[in-house]
Amino acid sequence: xxxSSTLRHINQARVLDAxxxxxxxxxxxxxxxxxxxxxxxxxxxxxxxxEGLVRxxxxxxxxxxxxxxxxxxxxxxxxGAYFAGLDLxxxxxxxxxxxxxxxxxxxxxxxxxxxxxxAAERTLLELLESVLSEHPFVxxxxxxxxxxVPGTVVEGKIDRAPILGWRHVTFGDHVARETGxxxxxxxxxxxxxxxxxxxxxGRDSSDLLYIxxxxxxxxxxxxxxxxxxxxxxxxxxxxxIRIPHPGSQVQDWPTVEDVIGISGLRxxxxxxxxxxxxxxxxxxxxxxxxxxxxxxxxxxQKYLAWFTSTLVWMLSPQLVVFGGRSSAIxxxxxxLAAVARGADVDPGRTRFAVSAFGADxxxxxxAALPMSEFFxxxxxxxxxxxxxxxxxxxxx
Numbered sequence: 001x002x003x004s005s006t007l008r009h010i011n012q013a014r015v016l017d018a019x020x021x022x023x024x025x026x027x028x029x030x031x032x033x034x035x036x037x038x039x040x041x042x043x044x045x046x047x048x049x050x051e052g053l054v055r056x057x058x059x060x061x062x063x064x065x066x067x068x069x070x071x072x073x074x075x076x077x078x079x080g081a082y083f084a085g086l087d088l089x090x091x092x093x094x095x096x097x098x099x100x101x102x103x104x105x106x107x108x109x110x111x112x113x114x115x116x117x118x119a120a121e122r123t124l125l126e127l128l129e130s131v132l133s134e135h136p137f138v139x140x141x142x143x144x145x146x147x148x149v150p151g152t153v154v155e156g157k158i159d160r161a162p163i164l165g166w167r168h169v170t171f172g173d174h175v176a177r178e179t180g181x182x183x184x185x186x187x188x189x190x191x192x193x194x195x196x197x198x199x200x201x202g203r204d205s206s207d208l209l210y211i212x213x214x215x216x217x218x219x220x221x222x223x224x225x226x227x228x229x230x231x232x233x234x235x236x237x238x239x240x241i242r243i244p245h246p247g248s249q250v251q252d253w254p255t256v257e258d259v260i261g262i263s264g265l266r267x268x269x270x271x272x273x274x275x276x277x278x279x280x281x282x283x284x285x286x287x288x289x290x291x292x293x294x295x296x297x298x299x300x301q302k303y304l305a306w307f308t309s310t311l312v313w314m315l316s317p318q319l320v321v322f323g324g325r326s327s328a329i330x331x332x333x334x335x336l337a338a339v340a341r342g343a344d345v346d347p348g349r350t351r352f353a354v355s356a357f358g359a360d361x362x363x364x365x366x367a368a369l370p371m372s373e374f375f376x377x378x379x380x381x382x383x384x385x386x387x388x389x390x391x392x393x394x395x396x
Contacts, residue, residue, distance in 0.1 A: 085366025144370025193220025305342025
């Protein structure tokens with residue numbers, strides 16, 4: 001049987017989650033929404049107000065027609081808690097801090113040291129310290145840290161990160177020791193999917209497929225509002241699917257990442273006569289309708305439509321969200337509609353959208369890892385206590 005303390009924590013988590021998902025509510029509204037007694041709601045919200053996580057606001061009306069006390073509603077305090085996201089990118093590493101509303105407070109970035117995992121982790125910690133130094137009010141209310149990596153994460157370790165050239169790497173322990181905070185590590189696409197589900201375009205969808213389009217290509221699957229990792233933690237590594245190429249051996253066929261990843265897109269652009277020096281330059285050329293950029297983008301969209309069709313017919317999600325730097329190619333309704341048509345799926349069953357986070361999708365996803373844990377219900381049994389990818393702070 002759960003103790004009174006555990007039940008109190010569960011009810012507090014339920015109230016916080018309700019205010020996060022449904023917005024400001026009166027105490028009566030929370031009572032009806034959660035099925036708890038009015039006295040219980042009063043005690044719980046009183047404690048949350050005292051902790052600075054919830055506040056009372058005057059809704060501008062009265063409880064009854066005519067005279068009477070103004071109607072009071074409760075809402076989350078944006079500055080009541082903060083969450084840090086550390087994105088170990090293939091090219092750049094980023095630290096971002098968001099508040100309880102999911103709004104960005106500060107960020108810092110630096111090139112990724114791809115040769116040394118320890119140095120890469122130190123860089124992430126230095127970036128975080130830079131943000132915290134600039135915004136000192138965050139530190140005492142920082143609840144946890146999320147780390148995203150471009151590879152497979154199994155039991156809190158990087159099992160393989162092909163682009164970085166890492167295998168079986170322990171990562172995040174140094175950050176946990178130095179900060180004394182819980183650290184959560186996950187695959188970049190998984191984290192971005194969580195972010196979209198929590199405070200992105202997927203907030204109203206119970207099931208969504210997130211497709212990450214960046215240096216690497218991956219996907220994250222949310223089922224019934226929870227990320228699905230599979231028994232081996234490798235669900236979503238779809239960028240390694242090989243594309244049939246007649247006349248060659250299977251192991252020589254290009255992968256989805258080879259043709260849809262930014263490197264493949266650059267090669268196609270150069271082969272069509274493009275000369276922009278970087279990806280931003282390519283986007284500028286595409287917006288000005290330069291022929292090399294348009295041809296490369298058209299080929300890219302055809303491969304993306306095939307790839308999307310393969311995943312959607314297998315998974316049948318309510319919503320498909322495209323994110324990452326290359327999702328900027330789908331910034332127009334016509335471009336997104338072309339991919340949707342090419343995927344040849346029922347538009348009445350599956351919707352398509354581009355992430356509003358764009359290139360920030362992964363960093364926001366990293367911050368979503370501790371944020372989702374903050375809103376999660378406390379565990380009731382010891383065997384439930386292990387969180388995938390969680391690093392517990394340790395001494396020394």
